[in-house]
Amino acid sequence: MSGFYRMLSGRRFAAHEKAGSGGQGHNKRTGTEAVPENQPERQEMRGSAVIGVALRTSVLMILLCGLAYPLVSTGVAQVLFPQQANGSMLRDTEGRVIGSELIGQSFTNPAFFQGRVSSIDYNGAGSGSSNYAPSNPALVQRLKDSIADWQKHNPDVPVSQVPLDLITNSGSGLDPHISPQAAQAQIPRISGLTGIGQDQLKALVQEQTEGRSAGVFGEPRVNVLKLNLALEALMKVKPVKS
Numbered sequence: 001m002s003g004f005y006r007m008l009s010g011r012r013f014a015a016h017e018k019a020g021s022g023g024q025g026h027n028k029r030t031g032t033e034a035v036p037e038n039q040p041e042r043q044e045m046r047g048s049a050v051i052g053v054a055l056r057t058s059v060l061m062i063l064l065c066g067l068a069y070p071l072v073s074t075g076v077a078q079v080l081f082p083q084q085a086n087g088s089m090l091r092d093t094e095g096r097v098i099g100s101e102l103i104g105q106s107f108t109n110p111a112f113f114q115g116r117v118s119s120i121d122y123n124g125a126g127s128g129s130s131n132y133a134p135s136n137p138a139l140v141q142r143l144k145d146s147i148a149d150w151q152k153h154n155p156d157v158p159v160s161q162v163p164l165d166l167i168t169n170s171g172s173g174l175d176p177h178i179s180p181q182a183a184q185a186q187i188p189r190i191s192g193l194t195g196i197g198q199d200q201l202k203a204l205v206q207e208q209t210e211g212r213s214a215g216v217f218g219e220p221r222v223n224v225l226k227l228n229l230a231l232e233a234l235m236k237v238k239p240v241k242s
Contacts, residue, residue, distance in 0.1 A: 090225055093233070099225055100124075104176040107224075110153050111193040112231060113178075113186050115224040116165055117146060120173040127172040143167055156188040177221035180209045194235045204230055 077085035088101045099105050103124045104115045119130045132139035146167040147159055154162075163182040183205045191198045208227045212218050 090229065092229065098229075101176060101223055101225060103174050105225055107228060111190060111235075112228045113183055113190065113222075113224055114166070115178055116175050117142075117167065117169045118173040118175075119169050122174060124174065127174050129169045129171055129173050154186065154189045156192075157185055161185060176223050176225060177210075178224055180205060180220055180222055183208075183222045183224075183227060190231070194231075196231075196234055200234070201231075204234070 074085070083089075089097045090099055090101050092098050104118065104122050106118065106122050107114055120126060120128060130139070147162070150157075150162055150167065151159060163179055163185055165179050166182045166185070184202065187198050187201045187205070190196070191201055205222060205227065208222050208230060210221050210223065212220065
């Protein structure tokens with residue numbers, strides 16, 4: 001039995017050596033084998049293909065994002081929201097544009113409702129505020145001046161009842177809204193100057209009061225320009241704006 005196993009093992013070893021030598025001979029590269037001469041040309045063709053794809057992609061994205069998308073979005077806005085897309089402009093009874101409902105204005109005529117204080121004089125070319133700290137002397141002085149001006153034009157309303165939004169600046173300096181309380185606080189002055197009854201003015205303020213956005217966000221507010229347009233329709237006097 002031992003001789004039989006030795007013979008069998010010898011045959012297996014011989015077959016393994018033969019297979020190994022055959023595989024090495026098949027995979028072994030001869031020293032005389034030449035490198036393909038067209039390899040640089042293939043690399044150049046690949047580089048040209050990549051550049052072509054990049055250029056076509058760039059042109060496509062320019063056409064889509066720089067031309068098609070602006071045209072489509074502008075067209076949709078003009079069809080669905082023409083008023084908002086054109087700046088939310090407001091017109092007087094003669095059809096003349098007098099401002100935007102998105103940007104506040106300064107009314108110098110005391111017979112009209114006044115908006116918030118603006119450190120940039122409602123300049124629509126920019127927005128911002130002084131950003132003074134509460135302890136800043138310039139801010140303290142401006143508040144004193146605002147209170148003194150209020151007392152001068154509204155002697156019937158004590159300073160303790162003045163809403164803060166009438167003597168403080170908004171963050172943008174362009175806020176077109178005031179609170180309903182700020183509008184109501186000006187009713188005695190406007191009633192005395194225009195002869196319109198206070199009850200009628202209160203109803204006017206109530207009519208122009210906008211609720212919270214989506215019923216949840218923000219606070220009730222009154223657009224000063226819209227309110228003054230409605231007031232102008234009552235007294236037939238055009239507002240004097242600075």
